[in-house]
Amino acid sequence: MHFHASDLARRLHGELSGPDRELAGVSIDSRTVTRHNLFVPLVAERDGHVYVPSALGAGAGAYLSSVGRVEGTAADSTAILVANTSEALAEVGRMARERLEGGAVVGVTGSVGKTSMKDLALAACAGARATHASEKSFNNELGVPLTLANAPEGTEVAIVEMGARGKGHIALLCGIARPTVGIVTAVALAHSELFGSIEGVAEAKGELVEALPAGGVAVLNAEDERVAAMAGRTAARVVTYGRTRGDVRATGIVLDELLRPRFTIECDAGRAEVALDVRGAHMALNAAGAVAAALAVGVSLEAAAAGLAAARLSPWRMDVIRAADGVVVVNDAYNANPTSMRAALEALAALPRSGGGAVGDGGGGRRVAVLGLMAELGPEGPAEHAAVAAEAARAGITVVAVGAPAYGEVAVHVPDRAAAAQAIGLLAAGDAVLVKGSRVAGLEVLAAELVAAHGGSVEAP
DSSP states (O other): OOOEEEHHHHHHTTTTEOOOEEEEEEESGGGGOOTTOOOOOOOOSBBBBGHHHHHTTTTEEEEEEEEOOTTTSOOOOOOEEEEEEHHHHHOOOOOHHHHTTEEEEEEEEOOOOHHHHHHHHHHHHHTSOOEEOOOOOSSSSSHHHHHHTTTTTTOOOEEEEESSEEEEEEEHHHHHHSSEEEEEOOOOOSHHHHSSHHHHHHHHHTTTHHHTTSSEEEEEESHHHHHHHHGOSSSSSEEEESSSSSSSEEEEEEEEOOOOOEEEEEEETTTEEESSOOOOOOHHHHHHHHHHHHHHHOOOOOHHHHHHHHHHTTSSSSSEEEEESSSSEOOTTTTHHHHHHHHHHHHHHHHHOOOOOOOOSSSSOOOOEOOOOSSSOOGHHHHHHHHHHHHHHHOOEEEEEEEEEOTTTSSSSSSSSHHHHEEEEOOOTTTEEEEEEGGGTTTTHHHHHHHHTOOOOEEOO
16 A cells, blocks of 8 residues: 555654655565565564664665664655654554545454464455455554555455454454454454453454444354354344354365365355365365355355465465375464364364374374464363363374373373474374474474475475
8 A cells, every 4th residue: 555654744643754755565574675665663572673774775665763763774764753653553554444445344353263264255355356465364453554554556355364362452453444344253262361261252352243333244153152142242234154054154065185175155145166275174164254254245156166266375274285205294383272273183083094004993094193282271271281182082193292291191292393203203105294283382393394304295285
């Protein structure tokens, strides 16, 4: 999105220092600056003002500053002097949102599946309408204004992921993005220690539907009773989605040998066959929600279904990789909570068994889950870890727990990645390994090491 530095200075109640310039988009990282960006230095553990010269050198057209003109910058560079750069970034987001009047803003929240839902909704909408979505998991008070400010000119649909670290956070983000469509994926034990209880999680996630205008649409997961109950918290029209129930349904789900789902979308608009190139039966449920959102912004069922065929997920989310020697690695290491962990284990168990050593049902092919900590679960944490490990064992899956003693006696416990690789032992064609944990575990590195150790990738998303 394009701005003039002088317009930004007026909106931010700041002072323009240097020549007025036309700016294109916003960056908070000097390493990702593109030409004519507005660079916003943030003050946190590090003072981002230190990186202003680098940002200008990389092509930034102007920078915000709360410390005056930054030493080491050229006399003819453009600065906008403000009281607080983080607050100014939020206001830039509000200004960008105003430029989208007449278009649709889709907010996405939930304890699990936010980023995958955002990726699928992008695919469902993009073939028919000019659509822009959050990068990666840019879903907080920094990521939301960045998403809006970096929307290309002519954007018709902006899809904004919204996370929460406590009550009131999503309401704050909605004050910036002003969504017209809101998708809630699930309420689960994720970051529950920050909300006090799962009921507190539901209260916080429901702030999205409360913020929708009367002319908007709330897209709610019919299979999650806490999400479905949010219908009573919004003035917007409610559309539900699910597999066996809901206004938009994904039925007849079949997985291929690499867990890619094929299914039928059924709704009042008709029926459409969908073939996803993303992995796991639970992605069919997300696809139903994405279709519901696409229909809400004026995309036809046929266009939404066609768009989903080209969907790609953000990194480390159900990446199913077949190595050169036939070993399969499922890299779902971006994050973890009990709900997403069970879905990933179900996907691992669903992989066809062939070759390798006999495990569980004797069908051949070892199944190993290398699991890191599920963080921020509060008092329920130990019981949830133990329950996940027990369910894995019943499915014939060997659990290797990395620095996570709460998985209990059924797991093989190791202190780090190197020890995990040793504990897995020799793998052969037909064996499969799931790698999953919260971000603090950093297990995506192990997934890459496993693939490399078995000859590299020959088949991946």
